[in-house]
Amino acid sequence: DADVTQTPRNRITKTGKRIMLECSQTKGHDRMYWYRQDPGLGLQLIYYSFDVKDINKGEISDGYSVSRQAQAKFSLSLESAIPNQTALYFCATSDPRAGEKLFFGSGTQLSVL
C-alpha cells in the first residue's frame, strides 16, 4: 500500500464547481503539503501544515483552501474552480526528525472545463 494516498486520481469538472482533493498518509509524519505541477514548470507550493493546528499559505494559495482533519489527513479545496486551475496536484509529507526530504503521493490530475 502507498504511504501517501491521493483521491481521486483523475477528476474532470466544470467552471464554478467546488472540488475537494483528499490526501491521507500512513507514514506518521506531522508535516503535510499540497503542490501544483504545470507542464514545464517546477512544483509550486499551495499550502502546508506542520501539525493539526497549523495551516500556512504557500506561493500560490489564492483560489484554494485546505483542512487538516487529523495528523494523517490533509484535504485541498477549490471553492469555485476555474480553467487555469487545471493541473496535476501532489500531496507530500515530511518528518524533520527523519531527514528533510518530501514523500509524494501519486498525484491527482484535475481538469476544469
Add this chain to the structure above:
Amino acid sequence: GESVGLHLPTLSVQEGDNSIINCAYSNSASDYFIWYKQESGKGPQFIIDIRSNMDKRQGQRVTVLLNKTVKHLSLQIAATQPGDSAVYFCADRLNGQNFVFGPGTRLSVLP
C-alpha cells in the same frame, strides 16, 4: 530551482552511457539540495541529496555535484538503463524555508 518557462529540457542517451542532468538554482544562501525522479503517472521520488558544506555525494549509480560559486547542481547517472527514463528535477532550500523546485529535465534512454 529556476523556472525556465514552458519548454521542458530533454536529454537523450544511449543505454549503458552515463547521463548528466544539470540544474541552476537562484538562492545563493540555499543550504540543502535534493534530486527527484518522476516517472510517468507517479509522484516524485527522492534520489539523492546534498548539503551546502559538500561538493559531491555518491549513491548507487548516481552522483550529485554542487558548485556553489556558480549556483549549479548536477546529477550524474552511471550506466543509464531504460528504467532511468523519467523527468528529473532539483529542489533547493534555505534552512527553515520551503523547497524551490526546478522545472525538470526529461531523460530518454535509447536502446
